[in-house]
Amino acid sequence: MAFIKGKKYLRTVKVDLSENLNSPNTFVEFREPTTGEAFSLRVEKEDEAIEVFKGLLPSLLINHNFYNDEAETEKMSNQDVVEILYSSYPAFTQVLTEYTTAVFQSSKQG
DSSP states (O other): OOOOTTTOOSOEEEEEOTTTTTOTTOEEEEEOOOHHHHHHTOOSSHHHHHHHHHHHHHHHEEEEOOBSSTTOOSBOOHHHHHHHHHHOHHHHHHHHHHHHIIIIIHHHOO
């Protein structure tokens, strides 16, 4: 399959949050960062990196199944999803770990 500009991302990461959010089939899916976004994560202190990562997440989020209503007709904004994730330490660390491992560790291989 060929790469077609604007048609797909080189890498996406889908994180199943069902267990950590106690809600079946709950997921978020992120795209890989641009080079500039990746370099913005290079900070001296770990807590600064977490804040930068949190700030990037809404723009990296390409799909999710978080809704504002039980009928599942209105999806939450990416910013609202990130705030929910950030409010749950287990969920946020799961996203942080799975995303960084998939995007940054696998790019070192090969």
